[in-house]
Amino acid sequence: NDDKVVKWAYNVALTRFHEVWEPTRQKYLVPMADMFNHNTNPNVELNFDQQGNCVVNTMNNVQAGSPLTISLGDPTNPTPIFAKYGFLYNDCKTIFCKAIHLEDEIEELGFNFRDLLFQTETGEIAPHVWDLFLYKVLKDNDMNAANQFMVAVKTNDGAAQQQFQNNYFPYAVQALKEHVGGILNDVNQLTMKAQSYDLNTHPRVPVIVAHNNLVRDTFTMTLALLQKY
Known part of the structure; x- marks a missing residue:
């Protein structure tokens, strides 16, 4: 008992x-x-x-x-290790872009989470993140174009991929801005909620806040990069 x-x-x-x-x-x-x-x-x-x-x-x-x-897990993304083991390692260079809602699209393109990263020191966006969000934009608006883009990605047709990016880049930027802004809003709310807890009954709050701060700082830099386009 x-x-x-x-x-x-x-x-x-x-x-x-x-x-x-x-x-x-x-x-x-x-x-x-x-x-x-x-x-x-x-x-x-x-x-x-x-x-x-x-x-x-x-x-x-x-x-x-x-x-x-x-190794207790994928070094490119600290969140699963944090969720399971309750700590953050101090040499984290990248973090998953948090596009959980696009899991179907990730699978369709043949990606995995370690392909979809933001750099924690600069906010830099991995190329496959651009591909993922562009693919989602195309799926929502032009399924034929989406299928063509998927084939280009899966066959590593760089020229065709670049042509799609050139034609639809503003839409991919807007989709990414909305996603990053939404994650930042969620993280800020979760952090405020965590900070309201009593540390005597919730001793992991400081680690949770540290994780949220890592996400916030990284996504803030990413949003700043997106604002330049």
Whole structure:
């Protein structure tokens, strides 16, 4: 009946397992191996043999006294790692553009989330983000053109893609402005709500606010770039 113990056990089970897929999908909790911290450039990797034994191998020549680290997730986007493990790593260079509402379009173009990034230091927009929002504009207005653009993207026809971008660039810019502005509004509201909580009952508020600030700062720079067009 101890809520703290239940929460601790749940957190351990949720965040400290290592998943294997062969010969069957299983999740292992390995003493000691669950203590490796995350790094964008990890120096060890975990594997399991046929008997289920955990084997830890270094990936390069690790100097004596250096911390041993693994990757807990995609280093191009801190949000899933933050949501699962509750921390932000300090060497984050990119962040997902938050186009969750375009998941169908992402799949149709053959993209994944790591293709759709903003640079956290400059707000720079990855090329596939432009492709995604242009494709959505075309789908909403000219399905034939959208299909042609999708083929150009999937066949890496750079000339055809550039022609579409030249013809419809203002519409893609406007769509991106609306999206970025909407995310900024949501983040500001969520931050104000988080800051209203009592830290004694919501101790993760500072980390949540730090994540929101990363999103806010990045998207603010992105919006400033879009305003120049």
